[in-house]
Amino acid sequence: MILTYGRSGSTLTHDIINTHPDVFSFFEPLHNYAFLFSLLQEDYSKAFGKHVHLTGIEEYNILAVSILQKMFTCDYHDLSRLTSLNHHVRHFKSTREMYYCVQRAATLEQEEKCLRAMQKRCEQKRVRLVKTIRLSVKMAESLFQSNPCLKMIYLVRDPRGSYHSKSKFFQGIGVNTTYDAERFCPRFDKDIDAVIELKARYPDRVYMVRFENMVEDTIDSSRKIYNFIGLDFSPAIEKTVYDKIHAKGTPNEYTVNRANATEACFKWRTTIDYSVAQVFDKYCSQPYSKLGYLPAKSLVELRDLSKPLLSPSKLFGN
Numbered sequence: 001m002i003l004t005y006g007r008s009g010s011t012l013t014h015d016i017i018n019t020h021p022d023v024f025s026f027f028e029p030l031h032n033y034a035f036l037f038s039l040l041q042e043d044y045s046k047a048f049g050k051h052v053h054l055t056g057i058e059e060y061n062i063l064a065v066s067i068l069q070k071m072f073t074c075d076y077h078d079l080s081r082l083t084s085l086n087h088h089v090r091h092f093k094s095t096r097e098m099y100y101c102v103q104r105a106a107t108l109e110q111e112e113k114c115l116r117a118m119q120k121r122c123e124q125k126r127v128r129l130v131k132t133i134r135l136s137v138k139m140a141e142s143l144f145q146s147n148p149c150l151k152m153i154y155l156v157r158d159p160r161g162s163y164h165s166k167s168k169f170f171q172g173i174g175v176n177t178t179y180d181a182e183r184f185c186p187r188f189d190k191d192i193d194a195v196i197e198l199k200a201r202y203p204d205r206v207y208m209v210r211f212e213n214m215v216e217d218t219i220d221s222s223r224k225i226y227n228f229i230g231l232d233f234s235p236a237i238e239k240t241v242y243d244k245i246h247a248k249g250t251p252n253e254y255t256v257n258r259a260n261a262t263e264a265c266f267k268w269r270t271t272i273d274y275s276v277a278q279v280f281d282k283y284c285s286q287p288y289s290k291l292g293y294l295p296a297k298s299l300v301e302l303r304d305l306s307k308p309l310l311s312p313s314k315l316f317g318n
Contacts, residue, residue, distance in 0.1 A: 002130070004155035013211075014027060023126075023129050027095070030064050055136040098118040151229060209225070211265060218245050219242060
């Protein structure tokens with residue numbers, strides 16, 4: 001399982017792992033449920049007089065864990081259309097056929113036939129991969145207990161970079177930076193503490209990755225991720241990954257290449273308002289100190305890409 005946050009490099013990470021022929025992946029299975037729970041999220045926030053994140057709603061967490069459990073065990077019997085017709089899945093080889101099959105199904109019997117075929121393909125693969133930005137680390141812990149072979153990659157990115165990307169990508173993000181940082185940074189910090197604790201309990205099943213490190217040396221990072229998962233990073237796989245990240249053409253939300261990823265990872269420093277960076281420097285100071293991110297002391301320092309806003313961190317083995 002890749003657990004991360006929006007605009008943090010998870011598409012690249014997912015794509016690298018999904019390169020292996022023995023991987024069956026499901027991309028963002030909780031996407032549609034998060035949308036449905038957004039109204040309930042507003043009700044909770046009004047009742048408590050403060051913002052309640054999606055992952056703070058018990059009903060959502062119970063449902064999310066049950067859906068992910070089905071993904072990890074290839075249990076596609078009675079899979080809701082909220083999952084099977086999630087628009088993300090039509091872009092990936094593992095789930096594309098199911099998406100269009102269910103879409104065409106005129107009866108429940110036809111739909112169930114689509115899901116049985118999907119389940120069979122899933123069961124034939126050695127590794128089942130799920131990527132999600134809609135689960136807390138605390139809730140992931142229950143999945144560790146029920147799935148003794150489960151491994152988790154916790155992927156992080158400089159919150160200034162991911163926030164700047166989201167503000168360009170999603171309507172409504174960036175209108176009130178202080179409000180957004182006040183909501184995100186404490187949750188981020190809780191997740192970091194939880195993943196540190198989880199890694200202490202399951203040292204061979206939790207792997208922490210900084211996106212900035214990954215794009216600087218994608219092949220070496222890919223090799224380490226494959227070793228963690230237990231997949232062979234063969235010369236053929238290495239070539240495929242290399243070709244993917246050096247491919248030419250116009251990238252989109254579901255395709256990546258190294259030039260695009262590297263540029264996107266650090267370009268925020270050349271365009272983000274210094275005042276926005278300062279807000280995250282203030283509210284995310286605790287996550288910064290744990291993950292090795294550094295505040296920008298001036299606009300000049302922020303814009304100077306020769307001076308990294310990143311320091312070594314033992315959490316990532318550097």
